[in-house]
Amino acid sequence: MTSVASETVPAGGVVHADEPIVRLRHPGRWVAAGVLVVLLAMLVHFVATAPKLRLDLVAGYLFEQSILSGLLVTLELTVVAMALGVLLGTVLAIMRLSANPLLRGAAGAYVWLFRGTPILVQLLFWFFLGTVLPKISLGIPFGPQWVEWGTNTVITQFTAAILGLGLNEAAYMAEIVRAGIKSVDPGQTEAAHALGMNPVTTYRRVVLPQAARLIVPPTANETISMLKLTSLVLVIGLPELTTTAQLIYGRNFQQIPLLIVASIWYLVLTTLLTLLQSRIERRTNRGTVPLRARKRVRFAMGADR
Amino acid sequence: MTPMVEAVGVRKRFGDNEVLKGIDMTVGRGEVVSLLGPSGSGKSTFLRCINHLERIDGGEINVDGRLVGYRRHDGKKYELRSREIAAARRGVGMVFQRFNLFPHRTAVENVMEAPVFVKRTHKDEARREALALLDRVGLADRADAYPAMLSGGQQQRVAIARALAMSPSLMLFDEPTSALDPELVGEVLEVMKGLAKDGMTMIVVTHEIGFAREVCDRVVFMDAGVVVEQGVPDDVLLNPAHERTRAFLSRVL
Numbered sequence: 001m002t003s004v005a006s007e008t009v010p011a012g013g014v015v016h017a018d019e020p021i022v023r024l025r026h027p028g029r030w031v032a033a034g035v036l037v038v039l040l041a042m043l044v045h046f047v048a049t050a051p052k053l054r055l056d057l058v059a060g061y062l063f064e065q066s067i068l069s070g071l072l073v074t075l076e077l078t079v080v081a082m083a084l085g086v087l088l089g090t091v092l093a094i095m096r097l098s099a100n101p102l103l104r105g106a107a108g109a110y111v112w113l114f115r116g117t118p119i120l121v122q123l124l125f126w127f128f129l130g131t132v133l134p135k136i137s138l139g140i141p142f143g144p145q146w147v148e149w150g151t152n153t154v155i156t157q158f159t160a161a162i163l164g165l166g167l168n169e170a171a172y173m174a175e176i177v178r179a180g181i182k183s184v185d186p187g188q189t190e191a192a193h194a195l196g197m198n199p200v201t202t203y204r205r206v207v208l209p210q211a212a213r214l215i216v217p218p219t220a221n222e223t224i225s226m227l228k229l230t231s232l233v234l235v236i237g238l239p240e241l242t243t244t245a246q247l248i249y250g251r252n253f254q255q256i257p258l259l260i261v262a263s264i265w266y267l268v269l270t271t272l273l274t275l276l277q278s279r280i281e282r283r284t285n286r287g288t289v290p291l292r293a294r295k296r297v298r299f300a301m302g303a304d305r
Numbered sequence: 306m307t308p309m310v311e312a313v314g315v316r317k318r319f320g321d322n323e324v325l326k327g328i329d330m331t332v333g334r335g336e337v338v339s340l341l342g343p344s345g346s347g348k349s350t351f352l353r354c355i356n357h358l359e360r361i362d363g364g365e366i367n368v369d370g371r372l373v374g375y376r377r378h379d380g381k382k383y384e385l386r387s388r389e390i391a392a393a394r395r396g397v398g399m400v401f402q403r404f405n406l407f408p409h410r411t412a413v414e415n416v417m418e419a420p421v422f423v424k425r426t427h428k429d430e431a432r433r434e435a436l437a438l439l440d441r442v443g444l445a446d447r448a449d450a451y452p453a454m455l456s457g458g459q460q461q462r463v464a465i466a467r468a469l470a471m472s473p474s475l476m477l478f479d480e481p482t483s484a485l486d487p488e489l490v491g492e493v494l495e496v497m498k499g500l501a502k503d504g505m506t507m508i509v510v511t512h513e514i515g516f517a518r519e520v521c522d523r524v525v526f527m528d529a530g531v532v533v534e535q536g537v538p539d540d541v542l543l544n545p546a547h548e549r550t551r552a553f554l555s556r557v558l
Contacts, residue, residue: 185405191406195423198388287411
């Protein structure tokens with residue numbers, strides 16, 4: 001604490017260390033924000049002043065009975081078709097990776113056929129199946145039959161829609177699941193085998209839970225895509241959300257308000273599905289990325305050796 | 306008493322490359338044997354043949370008096386079904402170079418997995434046993450950690466506990482310390498020494514010459530798919546009879 005010591009340290013150095021820091025400015029962001037505000041104002045002005053937009057009709061039809069029942073059909077189709085797609089797709093993926101050439105070939109042929117034809121054609125095909133195959137029966141092939149139904153009573157509009165959407169989806173899911181399974185380190189299967197697990201237990205307990213981490217995001221994508229793909233069942237006359245909106249504006253010619261109503265519901269459902277996706281991802285990511293980050297912190301803090 | 310492992314004329318080829326050219330080896334109960342040799346000598350492949358992770362193309366292997374991978378009947382060997390192979394593997398524990406812990410399960414869940422889903426042990430009992438095994442490898446306090454939160458040495462010790470959970474009568478170690486940082490090798494070898502002391506029959510593919518000398522009853526030196534020489538560690542490691550053994554040892558020591 002002598003005066004000599006304070007003179008050896010340049011007085012200016014202490015002052016510099018306390019100087020305030022000026023953050024980098026981003027003038028471009030202000031310009032972009034200004035442009036966006038103007039565009040938004042134009043949109044609000046248009047919505048508020050266009051008399052033909054009829055926002056009152058949007059509000060009125062949003063919870064209208066037939067729109068809500070159309071919404072329910074859309075939901076049912078999405079859930080059932082995706083469930084069929086995921087289950088059948090997983091089976092097909094395991095078949096494609098099997099050592100049995102017959103199973104591999106069958107699964108490959110399925111994917112080739114159902115990915116290779118338009119989904120619209122497939123929907124119509126199931127719907128019109130009754131014209132070439134009037135009766136479906138259960139029994140011994142080429143022998144006596146025990147029960148018999150008329151095809152048109154079994155394949156209603158709804159079942160035709162499920163078959164069309166679900167069987168098509170299975171072909172795409174098969175490829176997603178196959179990629180997920182192939183991404184799992186073969187050492188995992190070896191470890192499971194070495195512990196005495198049979199092939200089924202190995203898949204169920206070791207391979208599929210790890211494949212799920214890679215399968216979930218594209219499957220969520222497929223589900224959201226399916227939600228909107230259901231509007232295709234228009235061609236077989238099943239009144240889901242879009243079809244219902246179309247039926248209504250066919251009578252009152254208020255196309256835009258009713259399309260907005262349908263869009264609002266699709267957006268609501270997509271938002272809910274996205275939330276569900278992040279919840280599932282948190283579950284399937286157990287033991288991976290966030291934990292690795294935590295480990296780095298723990299290492300840094302010296303908590304771990 | 307039948308030996309634990311009896312291999313006769315074992316052959317294995319990958320395409321045109323014959324990696325095992327007639328291996329004969331007998332491992333007695335409670336014996337600790339290390340397999341040494343340059344990489345590509347077939348020692349890991351032979352180890353994997355013992356629990357049928359690789360199918361052999363000739364000869365035969367018996368573990369605990371039972372033919373591996375086949376059923377003998379009327380002078381023919383019939384290939385086993387995958388369920389029967391799985392059942393036969395329960396008596397053989399295996400530890401891998403890259404640990405191969407299940408990353409989506411915690412340490413204790415990794416150890417419980419096979420008892421619960423293969424042996425159908427009750428969950429509570431399996432957890433109790435798993436915690437005891439983790440304690441045995443010195444990791445009782447990390448039971449709820451995921452593998453990604455553990456160091457390499459800790460992961461390998463969990464992997465050993467996981468293999469022990471099926472109460473195997475034979476343990477196979479495939480280069481258990483090769484993927485570890487040098488300072489973590491000791492803790493894994495320490496656990497393996499403890500196992501050897503408890504009378505476990507062990508076959509260890511390793512490059513740890515010190516471990517082979519100190520712990521193993523016998524050292525087997527392999528090169529190019531054949532057993533070049535074998536014997537008591539001090540004989541093989543200090544006075545190798547064969548030129549190829551001498552060349553290998555001069556490179557690793």
